[in-house]
Amino acid sequence: xxxxxxxxxxxxxxxxxxxxxxxxxxxxxxxxxxxxxxxxxxxxxxxxxxxxxxxxxxxxxxxxxxxxxxxxxxxxxxxxxxxxxxxxxxxxxxxxxxxxxxxxxxxxxxxxxxxxxxxxxxxxxxxxxxxxxxxxxxxxxxxxxxxxxxxxxxxxxxxxxxxxxxxxxxxxxxxxxxxxxxxxxxxxxxxxxxxxxxxxxxxxxxxxxxxxxxxxxxxxxxxxxxxxxxxxxxxxxxxxxxxxxxxxxxxxxxxxxxxxxxxxxxxxxxxxxxxxxxxxxxxxxxxxxxxxxxxxxxxxxxxxxxxxxxxxxxxxxxxxxxxxxxxxxxxxxxxxxxxxxxxxxxxxxxxxxxxxxxxxxxxxxxxxxxxxxxxxxxxxxxxxxxxxxxxxxxxxxxxxxxxxxxxxxxxxxxxxxxxxxxxxxxxxxxxxxxxxxxxxxxxxxxxxxxxxxxxxxxxxxxxxxxxxxxxxxxxxxxxxxxxxxxxxxxxxxxxxxxxxxxxxxxxxxxxxxxxxxxxxxxxxxxxxxxxxxxxxxxxxxxxxxxxxxxxxxxxxxxxxxxxxxxxxxxxxxxxxxxxxxxxxxxxxxxxxxxxxxxxxxxxxx
Amino acid sequence: xxxxxxxxxxxxxxxxxxxxxxxxxxxxxxxxxxxxxxxxxxxxxxxxxxxxxxxxxxxxxxxxxxxxxxxxxxxxxxxxxxxxxxxxxxxxxxxxxxxxxxxxxxxxxxxxxxxxxxxxxxxxxxxxxxxxxxxxxxxxxxxxxxxxxxxxxxxxxxxxxxxxxxxxxxxxxxxxxxxxxxxxxxxxxxxxxxxxxxxxxxxxxxxxxxxxxxxxxxxxxxxxxxxxxxxxxxxxxxxxxxxxxxxxxxxxxxxxxxxxxxxxxxxxxxxxxxxxxxxxxxxxxxxxxxxxxxxxxxxxxxxxxxxxxxxxxxxxxxxxxxxxxxxxxxxxxxxxx
Numbered sequence: 001x002x003x004x005x006x007x008x009x010x011x012x013x014x015x016x017x018x019x020x021x022x023x024x025x026x027x028x029x030x031x032x033x034x035x036x037x038x039x040x041x042x043x044x045x046x047x048x049x050x051x052x053x054x055x056x057x058x059x060x061x062x063x064x065x066x067x068x069x070x071x072x073x074x075x076x077x078x079x080x081x082x083x084x085x086x087x088x089x090x091x092x093x094x095x096x097x098x099x100x101x102x103x104x105x106x107x108x109x110x111x112x113x114x115x116x117x118x119x120x121x122x123x124x125x126x127x128x129x130x131x132x133x134x135x136x137x138x139x140x141x142x143x144x145x146x147x148x149x150x151x152x153x154x155x156x157x158x159x160x161x162x163x164x165x166x167x168x169x170x171x172x173x174x175x176x177x178x179x180x181x182x183x184x185x186x187x188x189x190x191x192x193x194x195x196x197x198x199x200x201x202x203x204x205x206x207x208x209x210x211x212x213x214x215x216x217x218x219x220x221x222x223x224x225x226x227x228x229x230x231x232x233x234x235x236x237x238x239x240x241x242x243x244x245x246x247x248x249x250x251x252x253x254x255x256x257x258x259x260x261x262x263x264x265x266x267x268x269x270x271x272x273x274x275x276x277x278x279x280x281x282x283x284x285x286x287x288x289x290x291x292x293x294x295x296x297x298x299x300x301x302x303x304x305x306x307x308x309x310x311x312x313x314x315x316x317x318x319x320x321x322x323x324x325x326x327x328x329x330x331x332x333x334x335x336x337x338x339x340x341x342x343x344x345x346x347x348x349x350x351x352x353x354x355x356x357x358x359x360x361x362x363x364x365x366x367x368x369x370x371x372x373x374x375x376x377x378x379x380x381x382x383x384x385x386x387x388x389x390x391x392x393x394x395x396x397x398x399x400x401x402x403x404x405x406x407x408x409x410x411x412x413x414x415x416x417x418x419x420x421x422x423x424x425x426x427x428x429x430x431x432x433x434x435x436x437x438x439x440x441x442x443x444x445x446x447x448x449x450x451x452x453x454x455x456x457x458x459x460x461x462x463x464x465x466x467x468x469x470x471x472x473x474x475x476x477x478x479x480x481x482x483x484x485x486x487x488x489x490x491x492x493x494x495x496x497x498x499x500x501x502x503x504x505x506x507x508x509x510x511x512x513x514x515x516x517x518x519x520x521x522x523x524x525x526x527x528x529x530x531x532x533x534x535x536x537x538x539x540x541x542x543x544x545x546x547x548x549x550x551x552x553x554x555x556x557x558x559x560x561x562x563x564x565x566x567x568x569x570x571x572x573x574x575x576x577x578x579x580x581x582x583x584x585x586x587x588x589x590x591x592x593x594x595x596x597x598x599x600x601x602x603x604x605x
Numbered sequence: 606x607x608x609x610x611x612x613x614x615x616x617x618x619x620x621x622x623x624x625x626x627x628x629x630x631x632x633x634x635x636x637x638x639x640x641x642x643x644x645x646x647x648x649x650x651x652x653x654x655x656x657x658x659x660x661x662x663x664x665x666x667x668x669x670x671x672x673x674x675x676x677x678x679x680x681x682x683x684x685x686x687x688x689x690x691x692x693x694x695x696x697x698x699x700x701x702x703x704x705x706x707x708x709x710x711x712x713x714x715x716x717x718x719x720x721x722x723x724x725x726x727x728x729x730x731x732x733x734x735x736x737x738x739x740x741x742x743x744x745x746x747x748x749x750x751x752x753x754x755x756x757x758x759x760x761x762x763x764x765x766x767x768x769x770x771x772x773x774x775x776x777x778x779x780x781x782x783x784x785x786x787x788x789x790x791x792x793x794x795x796x797x798x799x800x801x802x803x804x805x806x807x808x809x810x811x812x813x814x815x816x817x818x819x820x821x822x823x824x825x826x827x828x829x830x831x832x833x834x835x836x837x838x839x840x841x842x843x844x845x846x847x848x849x850x851x852x853x854x855x856x857x858x859x860x861x862x863x864x865x866x867x868x869x870x871x872x873x874x875x876x877x878x879x880x881x882x883x884x885x886x887x888x889x890x891x892x893x894x895x896x897x898x899x900x901x902x903x904x905x906x907x908x909x910x911x912x913x914x915x916x917x918x919x920x921x922x923x924x925x926x927x928x929x930x931x932x933x934x935x936x937x938x939x940x941x942x
Contacts, residue, residue, distance in 0.1 A: 054845070054846055056842065084848050084850070085848065086848070087846055087847060087848030088846070088847035088849070089848065092846075092847075093846040093847075095839065095843055095846075097839055100838065100839040100840060101839045101840055101843040102840055102843075103840045103844070103858050103862070104840070104862065104937070104938060105861045105865075105935065105936060105937055106857075106858075106861070107937075114849070114853075114857065115847055118847065118848060118849060149937040149938070151937070151938050162809055162843075165847070180661055189713035216808070226776070388704065533615075
């Protein structure tokens, strides 16, 4: 008997007057001391499972069938007060956004004290217990930390504090909802290790919700893959990854760029998961419209979960054909031209002034950065947040002025009278968050042709014609031209964002984390798009990313930044295969390996 | 702590600058009025020559800028001039009426705050139910009634019809008005005259309630919407996941955050409320700054108008400084450590 057992659990939402199942017939068994990974793209219903355990569903959502049994008590039919008594004591949660999960106006101590009081720790024992728990989650200077407010801590520290909260009551079940997504890569491994360590110590069962398949493969015992609210595959982690039964699992793996071995093409699933509103109309397999192995039978009836191995099931009628799905061949990019560089940076530094009138101090955000970008070359810039990646980008685009050093674009530097003009024409930036980078009150056609508007030469008809061309190039249908940004999906918005930068036919594109926060299938689509554009357009790019695998896939060379300095640079594959700098080694170790059978250095270091 | 002190220091510096500008504006506008202080301070049968001599004596023949500088110099020494009508020092008139108005405004603000917070909590509590529409309509009705209508209504209801409460002046006849600080409620307590304290309080209930009621609906609505925003935050969801009771989440987590925008609104509101005392004082024959101002305007008593205008300005600036400091105390993100 498991600790948490779901049997045909169905959660539905009232939508447009009807009810749509957001979780359908979900069954799983989680035993004490085990970790179950819930994976899938955003909107698949992963987080809804966690919320169902707490029965804190968004309004309009309710369990409409099946059972969810915790320690032999059905959470669905339980009295709300009895269920609340379990929360924080027997069932604890680790959130996705550690910084916003703590109350900003209360000290850590006040909040910890409240939690300990709630789980029944006597007033006199609370402080020693806090210090003991902080020690367990490897938080130094515990006494000082207690006096702090959440905004004074880093995301990683906040997450440790929240893990200490979660394990304070020695819970039987912990639900970790994307606990490392908002954190830096180097911290990710440590946080995951910490959760695993605490789990072992208290023999806790953990539900680990993540979109990162490699991570799930490393830390989870069992994996459950969700697609459009249904379990499409369920089984032991290693088997789910090594011998995937469902095409979706296989395609997601192939959409992820490899961290070792030869570079390969990315499998970009077409379209995207159907939205909630469409779920009721789905007949047969929800994945069928995107599936490379689809046959007519797939659309007739919803395929049941069938055994494909020991304790391993997949909801596919052609599971035996799944292994045949292969990534497309890598189309080689044109070699960078070793002529005069289009961008030359030398001795670049930026200092920011901190503090007020009295205690004025200078902080170096960037010091002595130098490199050159050749025509048709993609350079990746990697490093943790705060390493100066974005400052470098902003300096090159001209959003900040350098404190020292030289930037030369196509041979002209700041001493040239037309430098600004020159820079505007040749350098374009794509920002990280298309949601906020695109004016919500403008139509797509007007957004993507903004550079023409700035030049003030084109008529509206000319702009529409140009928009049509651009949209074709970035793979959006022509009718998208008259849409508003909020009518598009996240991936489509990022395409619009890229199209706008391409409109001016720049020679240099600066992309700041443009694929982070997107689902792997969308990420693969965008990476393939960038590679195709590079072949057709011949432009150079500075590609800033915290995701090493993406940089490895896309970039010819890489700059590794640490505390405002470039600590290592060179051809991407070479640097990643044989890193010379300690920091590069650390970054690489923080990424879970491609092969789940391989030992993850970062987790066991 | 240092950040709060430096904030206050900065605010005082800015306030002085604002005061100089406001006083210059006041001075110029008042001097442009078609009234002649010299003629007014002489008997009606004075000759033109006498008036001219008086003008010279009062410095009214000097350029406006010189006149202003002279006046400013006197103000710096606490000399606000002599009232043309009362023939008394303006400074004395101000110090005897300002405390009454401050007392009234503070009491009204407390009432507005209490009603606003209670109403905001109620409106938040009934959100999404049928009662929400009723609460919403009620708050809009409150919002659309100005303080003087409440004032008149209360006089008719509680004063005239029910004869429950007094509605003129600050004290019933028969009480000797004590002067220690000028704040009547405080003075009566200092003298341990509870009967007198009670009498003074009864006189203040209707005017302060009228003012407070008029200013409470905005506070209600802002608190309600801040609470709704705060309840969208992750930390509220997380508190629920820790199994905290809804009551505890409201009091210890939501309210402490939602009160911040409400508080800054109350700071702004206080300025309007302080201006609103003028009409209420007139309606209730309450001997404060407002009545002094109205008398002064009626008599074209320029020194008083000028001084009262400045006094309003000082009070509003002081309150805003206090609210800003309080905001820093309550919001740790603004504290530099």
